Structure formats: structure tokens, C-alpha cells
Amino acid sequence: MANISELIELHIKALLKDSPYDYVELQRNELASQFKCVPSQINYVLSTRFTTDNGYVVESRRGGGGYIRIIKIPLDRHDNAAVQIYRLVGNDINQSQAEAIIKRLAEEEFITPREARIFRSAMDRNSLRLELPWRDNLRADLLKAMLAAVFRED
Structure with missing residues (x-):
């Protein structure tokens, strides 16, 4: 069974997918109430699952009528x-x-x-049995080589 963070993440992603825009606006307290959790759990999900590295921008407005706007940044x-x-x-x-x-x-x-599983397997620290920082350097080189193969236009 998925944990609460995964459920919140999936819910927000479903809202984004169904949105006619590339963003959704949510109330932190309403979301916490819906999932029967504390608002800090929502903050945790937003700060770990909806980062710029993951393709999102999170804007927050506090106070009465405040909201959280989650913007999906698609790869162009x-x-x-x-x-x-x-x-x-x-x-x-x-x-x-x-x-x-x-x-x-x-x-x-x-x-x-299937390609994602292969990529993850190649990136795994158990597959790259080197000490840091060489492991992270090799991982970057491998990922870029795999990306070049995916994006190559023959």
C-alpha cells in the first residue's frame, strides 16, 4: 500500500493532468484535511516531490485566501x-x-x-561500485550517453 506522501503526490499529479492549464491552485489546510494529515505533511510532499529538478515550480501565498500554486514545467x-x-x-x-x-x-x-527500469538499474549505486566522487561522475556520463541515444535523430 502506498504511504500518505505517495497518495498526496499522486492526487496532485492527477489534478495537474486534469487541469486545462499547466498549474493547479490548492489550499494547504483543505488538502491536509482531505488526507487527514497535518499541513506540514503537505509541505514535505511539496518540498520533496515537486521540485524544479522534478519539473515543477511551487508558489505559495500565505494569509487569508492564501493558496499553493503548483506549476508543471514541461520539457520543451x-x-x-x-x-x-x-x-x-x-x-x-x-x-x-x-x-x-x-x-x-x-x-x-x-x-x-521498460527503458526507465533499465536506466534506473544502470544508475543504481550497486551497479556502480566505485567510491565517491567517481561514482557520481560515472553516473552522469552514463546518463548523458543514454540520453544521447534516446534523443538521437537518425
């Missing part, structure tokens, strides 16, 4: 998406950052679920 299929991701990868990347990028690629259907 017209400007080179590979370049956007290369910038995220950089010269080194840890496993959780790599998994976030892979998850985003799968969600936006740049890669298949």
Missing part, C-alpha cells in the same frame, strides 16, 4: 529537450537526482516504462 519538445536535461545532469549526479530525471522522462513519455 520544440527546443532541444536533451539540452535541458544535460544541464540538469551536469558533470556529476547522485542516485536520487538521476532517478528524478528518469521518472520525469517516463512521465512525459520520452522513454518507455
Whole structure:
């Protein structure tokens, strides 16, 4: 069974998918009440699952009538998406950052679920049996090579 953070994440993503815009506006307290959790749980989900690395911007307005606006930043299929991701990868990347990028690629259907599993397996620290910082450097090089294969236009 999914934990509360996963349920909240899935709910927000479903709202985003159903929205005619690339954003949704939510009330933190209403969302917490809906999931029978404390508002800080909502904050945790927003700060860990809806980051810019994951393709989101979260805006918050406090006070009466305050809201949380979650904006989905799609990878631009017209400007080179590979370049956007290369910038995220950089010269080194840890496993959780790599998994976030892979998850985003799968969600936006740049890669298949099967390719995502292969990517995650290759990025796993158990597959890359090196000491830091070499492991993170190798992970970045491998991810960029796999991305080049995905985005190559033959």
C-alpha cells in the first residue's frame, strides 16, 4: 500500500493532468484535511516531490485566501529537450537526482516504462561500485550517453 506522501503526490499529479492549464491552485489546510494529515505533511510532499529538478515550480501565498500554486514545467519538445536535461545532469549526479530525471522522462513519455527500469538499474549505486566522487561522475556520463541515444535523430 502506498504511504500518505505517495497518495498526496499522486492526487496532485492527477489534478495537474486534469487541469486545462499547466498549474493547479490548492489550499494547504483543505488538502491536509482531505488526507487527514497535518499541513506540514503537505509541505514535505511539496518540498520533496515537486521540485524544479522534478519539473515543477511551487508558489505559495500565505494569509487569508492564501493558496499553493503548483506549476508543471514541461520539457520543451520544440527546443532541444536533451539540452535541458544535460544541464540538469551536469558533470556529476547522485542516485536520487538521476532517478528524478528518469521518472520525469517516463512521465512525459520520452522513454518507455521498460527503458526507465533499465536506466534506473544502470544508475543504481550497486551497479556502480566505485567510491565517491567517481561514482557520481560515472553516473552522469552514463546518463548523458543514454540520453544521447534516446534523443538521437537518425
